[in-house]
Amino acid sequence: MTVWQEDAARDLVLNAGDRLALITRGEGSYLYDGDDRRYLDFLGGIAVTSLGHAHPVFVEAVSRQAATLAHVSNYFATPPQLALAARLKRLAGAGIDGRVFFSNSGAEANEAAFKLARLHGGDDRPRILALENAFHGRTMGSLAMTAKAAMRAPFEPMPGGVEHIPGTIEALEAAIDDRVAAVIVEPIQGEAGVVELPEGYLAAARSLTLKHGALLIVDEIQTGAGRTGAWFGFSHEGITPDAITLAKGIGGGFPIGALVTFGAASSLFTPGSHGSTFGGNPLATAVADAVLAEIERARLVENAATRGAQLRAVIEEIDSPLVTGVRGKGLLIGVALSAPVAGAVVAAAQERGLIINAANPESVRIAPALTIGDAEIDEFQTLFAASLADVQALLAASETESASA
Numbered sequence: 001m002t003v004w005q006e007d008a009a010r011d012l013v014l015n016a017g018d019r020l021a022l023i024t025r026g027e028g029s030y031l032y033d034g035d036d037r038r039y040l041d042f043l044g045g046i047a048v049t050s051l052g053h054a055h056p057v058f059v060e061a062v063s064r065q066a067a068t069l070a071h072v073s074n075y076f077a078t079p080p081q082l083a084l085a086a087r088l089k090r091l092a093g094a095g096i097d098g099r100v101f102f103s104n105s106g107a108e109a110n111e112a113a114f115k116l117a118r119l120h121g122g123d124d125r126p127r128i129l130a131l132e133n134a135f136h137g138r139t140m141g142s143l144a145m146t147a148k149a150a151m152r153a154p155f156e157p158m159p160g161g162v163e164h165i166p167g168t169i170e171a172l173e174a175a176i177d178d179r180v181a182a183v184i185v186e187p188i189q190g191e192a193g194v195v196e197l198p199e200g201y202l203a204a205a206r207s208l209t210l211k212h213g214a215l216l217i218v219d220e221i222q223t224g225a226g227r228t229g230a231w232f233g234f235s236h237e238g239i240t241p242d243a244i245t246l247a248k249g250i251g252g253g254f255p256i257g258a259l260v261t262f263g264a265a266s267s268l269f270t271p272g273s274h275g276s277t278f279g280g281n282p283l284a285t286a287v288a289d290a291v292l293a294e295i296e297r298a299r300l301v302e303n304a305a306t307r308g309a310q311l312r313a314v315i316e317e318i319d320s321p322l323v324t325g326v327r328g329k330g331l332l333i334g335v336a337l338s339a340p341v342a343g344a345v346v347a348a349a350q351e352r353g354l355i356i357n358a359a360n361p362e363s364v365r366i367a368p369a370l371t372i373g374d375a376e377i378d379e380f381q382t383l384f385a386a387s388l389a390d391v392q393a394l395l396a397a398s399e400t401e402s403a404s405a
């Protein structure tokens, strides 16, 4: 064990496995470890660093706002908070009635969404529908909406009322009734391995929720801020939800989350019904506003769409029996594998200087900065193809070994 590994093993809470490396700095699409080894970062801190690392706009916004005003509490409004709220409403199409609640993470944005659902539901609508394989966070309310049994079991009982249904239009039709307060969905299930909703799902969910008086809440924490080649995942289907939750990419690496409400859902929170000391502080909101302004200025949503198509094509070109499909939209991509070797592929990639992620044993997740261009994609193709070949060779060697045993 190296010194940092000993420190990590001794001092950090045991909620995660061994840390993969000691990362000391980043620049653009590259990360560097303590030995100054360079890695091509095609994970982006799990779909967070929209502008890449140490982008001048990010650095300038943090520095300027830190030197101006970092925190003042929600007894006061601040210019960056108001600017970001207005920008998010405009980008989301939330209209004049829209409102924004700021949090510090995705899970907290979903906690606010959960409370919004309760406020809407009152005593008559105790049910909240979420999808099988959903991931909405790890705090208790967001965990109640997260499907994975292994994540939930040690923390039972969950806050009540949440039911997980299959991600099909038929299942939603069968489950929804007038006792449902809200339906919450991810347009693409990132943690489940980058799995898209069926074609037309959001439109059907919109009409069914309208028919039954339930809120439609779209969790855009992983898919928002241009990641999928549109500002939000729901934008691809042209629907208007009642609320969306945001985090990750809107801050480009600065911790921030948000709940954006549309129409009548914007009147549900009343004074005293929710709050956060840090949520919406001027430092976080100034940085997120600058990040989103740069995404707009540099046309990075369009870049995510074109580079996403290019990336998908280069993955499909790789001649590896391990790759059985490519999922996702824009720069949120899941590579389906023919065997449960995603962990081995990720390890081989890191060994070769490429950071990607095993969303589950059969899927590799790729979520680079929205700024990537030809150079990064070419380098990715070489490194990823070589990593797949490494794992293929390992599999072949272990087959030969077991045949001769």
Ligand code: PLP
Binding pocket: 046, 105, 106, 107, 108, 110, 135, 136, 137, 138, 186, 190, 191, 219, 220, 221, 222, 247, 248
């Ligand atoms: N919702 C979705 C769709 C996510 O992908 C995540 C994080 O991966 C969350 C919620 C939770 O966000 P956070 O980790 O910031 O609490």
